[in-house]
Amino acid sequence: MALIVQKYGGASLATPEKMLFVTERIIKEKKKGNSIVVVVSAPGDTTDELIDFAYKLSKNPDEREMDMLLSTGEQKSIALISMALIDKGYKAKSFTGAQVGILTDKTHTKARIIKIKGINKIKEALKQGYIVVVAGFQGITEEEDITTLGRGGSDLTAVALAQALKADTCEFLKDVKGVFTANPGIVKDARKIDVLSYDEMMELASDGAEVLQNRSVEYAKNYNVKLHVRGTFTEEEGTIITKEEDIMEKVVVSGITYNKKEAKISLLEVPDKPGVAAFIFKKIADAGINVDMIIQNISQKGTTDLSFTILRKDIKKIEGVLGEIRKKLQFKKYLIDDKIGKVSVVGVGMKTHIGIASKMFKALADKKINIEMISTSEIKISVVVREEKVEQAVNAVHKAFNLGQKALSVEK
Ligand code: ASP
Ligand code: MG
Numbered sequence: 001m002a003l004i005v006q007k008y009g010g011a012s013l014a015t016p017e018k019m020l021f022v023t024e025r026i027i028k029e030k031k032k033g034n035s036i037v038v039v040v041s042a043p044g045d046t047t048d049e050l051i052d053f054a055y056k057l058s059k060n061p062d063e064r065e066m067d068m069l070l071s072t073g074e075q076k077s078i079a080l081i082s083m084a085l086i087d088k089g090y091k092a093k094s095f096t097g098a099q100v101g102i103l104t105d106k107t108h109t110k111a112r113i114i115k116i117k118g119i120n121k122i123k124e125a126l127k128q129g130y131i132v133v134v135a136g137f138q139g140i141t142e143e144e145d146i147t148t149l150g151r152g153g154s155d156l157t158a159v160a161l162a163q164a165l166k167a168d169t170c171e172f173l174k175d176v177k178g179v180f181t182a183n184p185g186i187v188k189d190a191r192k193i194d195v196l197s198y199d200e201m202m203e204l205a206s207d208g209a210e211v212l213q214n215r216s217v218e219y220a221k222n223y224n225v226k227l228h229v230r231g232t233f234t235e236e237e238g239t240i241i242t243k244e245e246d247i248m249e250k251v252v253v254s255g256i257t258y259n260k261k262e263a264k265i266s267l268l269e270v271p272d273k274p275g276v277a278a279f280i281f282k283k284i285a286d287a288g289i290n291v292d293m294i295i296q297n298i299s300q301k302g303t304t305d306l307s308f309t310i311l312r313k314d315i316k317k318i319e320g321v322l323g324e325i326r327k328k329l330q331f332k333k334y335l336i337d338d339k340i341g342k343v344s345v346v347g348v349g350m351k352t353h354i355g356i357a358s359k360m361f362k363a364l365a366d367k368k369i370n371i372e373m374i375s376t377s378e379i380k381i382s383v384v385v386r387e388e389k390v391e392q393a394v395n396a397v398h399k400a401f402n403l404g405q406k407a408l409s410v411e412k
Contacts, residue, residue, distance in 0.1 A: 003034070003165055004168060005039060005169070007038075007158035008173050012232040013080075015044075026038055030131055037126070037134060040154065041137065041154040066148075067109060067145070068146050071096070078095070079094055082133045092130060092132075096135045097146075097157065098146060101117030101121075103139065103140065104140065105147075110149065111139055111141075113160050119165065136156075152216075153215075156213055160219060163220075163225050170226065171228045172211075172227065174232060179204065182394055183257075189404030190403070190404070193255060195241075196254055197241070198217055199244065202217050203346045204255050204346050226240065227241040244348055253401045256394050259341065262384075265322070266337070267325075268334070269304075269332035270305070270306050271302065271331070279325070288317075289317055292308070292375075318336075340372065340384050343383055343390060343393045345397060345401065347379060351378055363399070364393055367396045
């Protein structure tokens with residue numbers, strides 16, 4: 001008999017029909033003789049709707065009250081799923097985050113879990129044969145204020161419970177069948193990935209559609225909780241996310257992601273002397289703006305050109321900051337380009353394999369796609385191209401690495 005944590009996302013709970021399907025899926029697992037803890041998100045787009053509602057009443061909603069509001073979405077799901085299970089003749093019991101004592105710090109809307117005080121309550125209910133249904137995304141502070149764990153935070157609840165319960169598996173049931181080598185919406189032969197390391201998952205998620213909340217993957221990595229992302233509406237195995245050492249067949253490249261959320265900022269003729277970059281990026285950081293890629297060109301006549309990318313949503317904010325910086329540094333001018341896209345290849349095999357970057361660049365060159373910026377990490381290479389070339393670029397790189405076929409192993 002195994003102890004299984006199953007997390008169902010909002011899209012799998014959007015309608016009564018989908019909830020009934022989820023109920024059957026839970027029962028199937030229970031019938032195998034397993035102990036089941038179910039973690040659920042709010043149904044469908046509930047959280048977005050609640051946020052919109054709040055912003056209709058307040059320009060800057062109070063964060064404590066925001067958490068009070070948002071936690072209601074998950075509370076709906078636990079009650080409905082438990083009712084449905086009971087209706088089918090099973091013992092089920094719902095718990096809010098507070099009821100199982102998910103103790104967090106006081107950072108409303110993105111609280112951190114400190115510990116789970118009520119884990120014995122869950123164990124006791126499991127012992128009595130209950131299917132335990134826990135509200136994701138929420139916790140409680142020492143002062144008994146309700147908190148939430150950041151968008152997508154139900155994933156974190158599931159990982160934290162799996163860790164605390166020493167569960168045999170932590171499954172994420174989603175409306176997609178797993179993690180893919182590229183977005184199947186744009187790459188026809190994108191393939192489901194069998195196994196990924198935590199780091200690869202985080203790198204893949206930091207750009208494209210977030211399959212799992214990144215904080216939850218980080219938590220899983222820290223505590224070594226093996227994750228399984230799979231489809232709600234299929235029996236097929238999905239994607240296992242585990243520690244790198246446990247991956248027998250390491251592939252060179254696991255997947256390709258992209259985003260069209262960034263803008264490129266260029267500062268022309270910036271004085272080239274010590275302390276300038278520190279000054280510029282300190283100002284930008286102080287404004288709460290995240291910088292992604294940075295390049296600095298060869299210096300000419302004591303000046304240099306500096307380009308970097310930020311999220312497009314921060315463009316308005318950065319204009320003010322750049323104005324201020326310019327007063328101090330007297331650079332020539334700045335350019336804002338919001339028609340860029342970022343394409344990245346990710347794979348642990350890059351650590352030991354050479355030639356990945358050149359292969360990627362060649363694939364782009366063959367399609368006459370110009371690379372505007374490049375950045376690399378140990379397991380990722382990213383390039384900036386024109387926004388309208390992104391789909392073509394992703395397809396070209398996917399093909400160059402043969403990702404449509406069974407993955408290429410790194411030879412030892
Ligand atoms: N309902 C919350 C959200 O939409 C938490 C979650 O879905 O995991 O962000
Ligand atoms: Mg959600």
